[in-house]
Every structure is written in C-alpha cells, then in structure tokens.
Amino acid sequence: MTGEMHARVPSVAGANSKELLISVIAGLLQGCRHVAVGASSPIPGAGALLAQNLSGGEMRVSVLGSRRNNFFTDGGVELFDCAAQGRIDAFFLGGGEIDGHANINLVGVGGYPQSAVRWPGCFGSAYLYLLVPRVILFREEHSRRVLVDKVSFISAAGPAGDKIYRPGGPHALLTNMALFSFDKTRRRFRLDSIHPGHSLEEVLDNTGFAFDRPEAVPQTPLPDAERLARIRGPIRESIGETYPRFAASVFPIPA
Amino acid sequence: MPQSPLTTIAALTQRIPDGALLAVPADYAGVAMTATRALLHRGIKDLHLVCLPVGGVQTDLLIGAGAIRTLETAAVTLGEFGAAPRFVEAVRQGAIRLKDATCPAIHAAFQAAEKGIPFIPLRGILGSDLITHRDDWKVIDNPFAADDPIVVLPAIRPDFVLFHALKADRFGNVWIGHHRELMTLAHAAKETLVTVEEIVDDNLLADEVVAAGVIPSLYVTALAEAEHGAWPLAMPGAYDIDEVALKAYVEAAQTETGFRRILHDWLRETEVAAA
Numbered sequence: 001m002t003g004e005m006h007a008r009v010p011s012v013a014g015a016n017s018k019e020l021l022i023s024v025i026a027g028l029l030q031g032c033r034h035v036a037v038g039a040s041s042p043i044p045g046a047g048a049l050l051a052q053n054l055s056g057g058e059m060r061v062s063v064l065g066s067r068r069n070n071f072f073t074d075g076g077v078e079l080f081d082c083a084a085q086g087r088i089d090a091f092f093l094g095g096g097e098i099d100g101h102a103n104i105n106l107v108g109v110g111g112y113p114q115s116a117v118r119w120p121g122c123f124g125s126a127y128l129y130l131l132v133p134r135v136i137l138f139r140e141e142h143s144r145r146v147l148v149d150k151v152s153f154i155s156a157a158g159p160a161g162d163k164i165y166r167p168g169g170p171h172a173l174l175t176n177m178a179l180f181s182f183d184k185t186r187r188r189f190r191l192d193s194i195h196p197g198h199s200l201e202e203v204l205d206n207t208g209f210a211f212d213r214p215e216a217v218p219q220t221p222l223p224d225a226e227r228l229a230r231i232r233g234p235i236r237e238s239i240g241e242t243y244p245r246f247a248a249s250v251f252p253i254p255a
Numbered sequence: 256m257p258q259s260p261l262t263t264i265a266a267l268t269q270r271i272p273d274g275a276l277l278a279v280p281a282d283y284a285g286v287a288m289t290a291t292r293a294l295l296h297r298g299i300k301d302l303h304l305v306c307l308p309v310g311g312v313q314t315d316l317l318i319g320a321g322a323i324r325t326l327e328t329a330a331v332t333l334g335e336f337g338a339a340p341r342f343v344e345a346v347r348q349g350a351i352r353l354k355d356a357t358c359p360a361i362h363a364a365f366q367a368a369e370k371g372i373p374f375i376p377l378r379g380i381l382g383s384d385l386i387t388h389r390d391d392w393k394v395i396d397n398p399f400a401a402d403d404p405i406v407v408l409p410a411i412r413p414d415f416v417l418f419h420a421l422k423a424d425r426f427g428n429v430w431i432g433h434h435r436e437l438m439t440l441a442h443a444a445k446e447t448l449v450t451v452e453e454i455v456d457d458n459l460l461a462d463e464v465v466a467a468g469v470i471p472s473l474y475v476t477a478l479a480e481a482e483h484g485a486w487p488l489a490m491p492g493a494y495d496i497d498e499v500a501l502k503a504y505v506e507a508a509q510t511e512t513g514f515r516r517i518l519h520d521w522l523r524e525t526e527v528a529a530a
Contacts, residue, residue, distance in 0.1 A: 040334060065283070075435030076281065076308060077366070080359035084378045106330075107355060112388065114349040120338065121330030123309065126357035127379030157382025163402055164381045245335075 015222050017176060018043060018250045019231050020195060021140075023223035024179055026050035028136055028172050032089040034060040036079055036132075038123070042246035044092040044138055046231070046239040053230055062088075066242040080124060083131045086167065090134040093125050097151040098137055100209025101187050102158030102170040104129070105151035112153055122155040129156035130164075134171040142175035144208040159184045178203050179220055180211060188212055193220040260427040260478045267448050267477040268293040271415050274301040274324075278365070278413035278444060282311040282334070282488050284434040287419040287450045289484040295320050296522050303327070305411055307365060307436055308358035312488065312504060315339040316521075318351060319514045327354035327411075329361060336501050340508040355385055360392075360408050362436065367410035369442035380406045416444035419484045421492050423451045427472030428459040432492075441474040450481035452493050 015023070025047025029035050035048045045063045052059040062079070063069040072078040082088050095104035096119045106125055110116025129135055139146055159169050173180040173189055177198045180189040191213040194203055200217055223231060232251050240247030268290050271277060279286065284307075291313050299322050306314060306328035314331050317323050319341030331342040345351045360377060367375035376395075381404060386392055397403035418437055423429040429449050431437040441447040447470070460466045484490070487500035507513035 040332075073433045073435075075433070075437075075439070076284070077359065077362040077436065077439070080362065084359075107384075108346070112384075113346070113353040113355070115346055118343045118346040120332035121309070121328060121355055122357045122383070122385060123330050124358040126383040126385050127359045127377070130379040130381065154382065154384040160382055162382075164404055165378060166381075 015228055022046045022050055022231055023227055024174055026054060029090050032059055034088050035090045036062045036088045039064050041092055042243040046235050049238045050231060050235050053234055063242055068241050083128055088132050091128050091132040092136050092138050094139050097148045099148050099151045102182050103151045103154045104156050105153045106155040107153040109152045125156035130166045131168040133168050137170055137173040140176040142177040142206050144206060148208040191217055193218045195220045260475045262477050262479055264290055264293050264479045264481055267479045273299060275414045276303045278305045278416045278440055280307050280418050280436055281309050284436055285419040286313050286485055286488050287417050288486055288488055289481040290417060290450050292522055308361040315341045318342050318345045320518055323351050325352040327356055329356050329358040333505055336505045341514060364408050364411040365439050365443040368412040369439055374407045374409050376405045376407050413444045415446045415448055416440040417448045419450045422453045422455055423478055424455050424459045426458055427475045427478050429470045429475055430459055430468055431470055432468045438470055441470045446476040447474050448477045449475055450479050450484040452482055454480050
C-alpha cells in the first residue's frame with residue numbers, strides 16, 4: 001500500500017521527496033537492534049538500510065523478499081515468532097484507512113464481508129501491531145480519504161487504555177506531507193514536523209482526525225549532503241537488489 | 256519398502272474432490288500452477304481454500320473460475336502487479352464465504368495440526384475486528400496467569416496440501432530448502448501432493464546437509480514432475496516470475512469476459528492438455 005512508487009519524483013532542494021522520507025525513517029529507527037521490513041515496502045526498506053548504514057553495522061535489518069538482507073531460515077512464521085519474543089524492535093504498517101486513535105484498516109470500506117471496496121487483507125498487522133514496540137505507520141497519500149476520524153474495519157487496533165498484553169504499538173505516522181508521533185496515554189497523534197513545500201493549512205485540510213501540535217510546527221529536516229551521498233550510493237545499491245525498478249526510478253544519480 | 260508416490264499430474268490432481276479443504280503456500284514458497292490449471296481444466300468446485308498465509312494469482316484464478324466456496328487467508332494480492340481483480344469482484348458480489356485472518360494465525364493453526372492438538376493460543380490480534388467476524392476464534396483467560404486474555408485458534412487440518420518444489424528424488428523425498436512452511440503444511444495435511452521441476456535419482460536423505468531441507472516421503476502422498484510448474488510465478492533457484500504473463504493476466508482479469516479469455520488461453524497450455 002505504499003503505492004505510486006514509479007511516478008515522477010518531485011525534487012525538494014537537492015533531495016527528492018522519496019529521499020526525504022527515507023532519511024526521516026532512518027531517524028525514527030535510531031537505537032533499534034533489529035528492524036524488519038515487510039513485503040512491497042521499498043521506502044521503509046531503504047530507510048531501514050540507511051539506519052543500519054548510519055549505525056555502523058550495529059543494527060540488523062531483515063527485508064522480506066530480499067536474499068542478501070534476510071537471514072530468516074525457518075519459513076514465513078519466523079518473523080512472527082521473533083516479534084512475539086521481543087526480538088524485533090521496529091516494523092512498518094500501512095493502511096487504506098488510519099484513524100485518530102491509530103486504528104488501521106487494510107480490509108476495505110463499504111461493508112463487511114461484502115465490501116464495496118476491498119483491499120488485500122490484514123496480513124500480519126493484527127498481530128505485529130501489538131507486539132513490535134516501534135511500529136511506524138507509513139502511507140504516502142495524505143488525504144481525508146486515508147486519515148479518517150474512525151476506520152470502517154479495525155484490522156489492527158491502536159492502544160485502547162485496556163490492560164491487555166501489548167508491548168507494541170504505533171510510534172509515528174509518516175506521510176508525504178508530515179510526520180506525527182503518537183501519544184499512547186492521550187491516544188492522539190501529535191504533529192511533529194511538516195515536510196518542505198507543505199503548509200500547516202494543507203495538513204489541516206487533508207487530515208480527517210483531530211491531532212495535537214506545538215505552537216510553531218518545525219519543518220522536517222532535509223538529509224544533509226553526507227547522508228544524501230549514502231542514500232544515493234550504498235542504499236541505492238542495497239535496496240535495488242530487492243526493488244530494482246524502485247531504485248532506478250527514485251535515485252537521480254547513478255551509484 | 257513402501258510404494259513410491261511418483262505419478263502423473265493428472266493422477267495427482269484427480270485425488271482432490273469437489274468440496275475439499277485445500278491448503279496452498281504463498282507465491283514465494285512454491286505454487287503448483289500447472290497442477291492448479293489441471294484442476295481448473297477438470298472443473299473443480301466448492302473448494303475451501305486456505306492460503307499460508309496469503310494468496311496471489313493462483314487464488315485469483317480459482318476464484319474467477321468459480322472453484323472456491325470458502326476462502327481463508329490473511330490477504331490476496333498480486334504484489335507489484337496490483338490488486339487481485341477476481342478476488343475484489345467476488346467480495347463485492349458476496350460470491351465467496353470469507354474467513355479473513357492474519358498471517359501468524361494461519362501459521363499457528365497449521366502448527367497446531369502438526370502437533371495433533373485441537374487449538375493453539377497466539378499473542379496479538381486482541382482489539383481487531385477479525386475476532387468479531389471469526390466465530391471460530393475465541394479469547395480465553397491465560398490459565399497460568401491473572402488478567403491476561405489471549406486468543407485461541409482451532410487447528411487447521413487440511414484434506415490436501417498442494418505445492419511446487421525444485422526437486423524430489425524417485426523415492427518421494429522432496430527438497431524444500433529453507434521454505435519451512437512447506438514442512439509444516441506436509442505435517443498438518445491428510446494428503447500432501449507435490450509437483451517438482453525435476454526428479455533426481457540420488458536419495459536426498461543420504462546427504463546430511465541436503466536432508467535438513469527435505470520433507471521425507473513418509474508425508475508425501477503423490478508426486479509428479481512438472482517442468483516450469485510454477486509458471487507464471489517464479490521458482491526460486493530455477494526461473495523468475497513471467498512479468499509479461501502476469502501483466503497480461505491483471506489487465507484481462509479486470510472484466511469477467513477478459514478473465515474467461517485468459518483462463519481459456521492458460522488452460523490450453525500443452526502440459527495441462529496432456530495431463
């Protein structure tokens with residue numbers, strides 16, 4: 001559901017918009033020991049590989065679908081067993097709908113089970129969301145269609161103030177417009193920064209749920225020249241193994 | 256020495272009757288597409304299909320052809336080729352009975368079956384609407400600790416599991432490498448039906464290193480050689496996905512007419528006709 005990966009990538013002051021997202025993701029993963037990235041997730045994958053690169057190789061990154069960056073040997077179940085044991089610190093989830101309480105919907109809208117609009121399904125979300133401490137919600141499209149007041153179907157539930165076993169949960173929400181963090185006690189998102197080229201008004205207009213924000217919302221920092229060189233060098237090469245078409249379309253300068 | 260499970264694709268697929276509970280792996284683990292086309296050629300129907308843990312073009316084909324009554328899966332998608340068009344349409348029409356799940360729940364349900372136990376507890380899932388709609392999933396109190404609700408899932412013991420692998424030996428031992436979910440499926444199922452790219456002469460259990468990635472013939476009911484048996488999907492170690500064929504499928508399957516046309520074309524493939 002990360003979508004639109006082959007579209008023309010607009011440039012923002014040296015770094016393009018995808019490179020900005022990759023850089024933001026790397027920042028969100030700082031300090032993690034083991035980050036896992038699910039299928040069809042080139043930008044989270046590139047962000048995780050950048051975080052690993054910046055960690056000097058301390059961080060483990062498992063990219064599903066990769067041969068080089070995937071050391072699981074026990075079949076599809078291993079990722080999930082790993083998560084339940086606390087061996088995975090961060091993971092990424094998307095959502096056709098994400099609401100203000102951080103519930104996510106990957107099933108569809110317009111009724112269930114006979115849905116007018118049906119998406120693929122829950123995948124591992126219902127499970128991983130409760131077990132992985134730093135779940136990053138990543139959805140490029142920032143619109144009232146996606147960021148809704150209340151999801152039509154809860155694929156995976158945000159923190160509800162109940163006393164169930166829940167070492168995991170939402171850490172941040174990243175879109176092509178802004179970065180939010182999630183306050184588990186208040187059960188609300190907080191706008192942390194707005195990406196260059198976008199305004200607070202635009203964020204407010206396109207967000208269907210209420211959220212907290214500081215008086216002055218900072219701009220999301222662009223990757224500096226040194227980080228950009230890493231993205232366009234080793235990260236481009238590394239993510240290209242799993243997502244060759246993505247790598248070719250996003251990075252303007254060949255490695 | 257027990258009889259070798261070696262047979263033909265036709266005889267292998269004939270074992271699966273209408274209405275069977277059939278389990279299949281995800282695209283990355285080896286999908287028996289030639290055998291699936293042989294099933295469709297025969298006009299199989301009323302299947303209860305369980306995907307471990309997600310379905311792709313195989314599932315979409317079976318749905319489009321009207322072969323599925325009940326579908327249990329964590330998702331159906333054609334990955335980078337887009338949404339699964341016949342699945343989306345069947346859901347919109349209410350044409351199939353849906354048992355939506357989450358990946359680890361399906362893995363766990365097969366693991367319960369391989370242990371011969373009736374159910375298995377699993378973390379997570381609490382608060383998801385999946386529980387509301389799955390009347391066969393329950394939440395119980397952890398009998399060993401206070402204030403700890405936990406989800407329990409019934410074992411899934413399939414009538415048949417069907418998948419495609421790189422190679423097997425003539426004794427019926429099947430090499431699966433690190434695709435361990437295939438081992439779980441074989442352990443869980445009443446009958447394991449396997450197609451392979453190649454049947455080799457040497458006993459795969461003879462070499463300790465190779466044997467670690469082998470399903471012993473004990474679990475294998477029927478085995479048939481099917482070269483390019485995963486086409487148009489990839490067979491890791493043998494060939495890549497056929498992007499042209501999958502793009503053509505997605506485009507055609509947007510409409511019922513287009514789907515019927517490509518299904519007709521795909522069922523005309525020589526190896527299916529011969530089967």
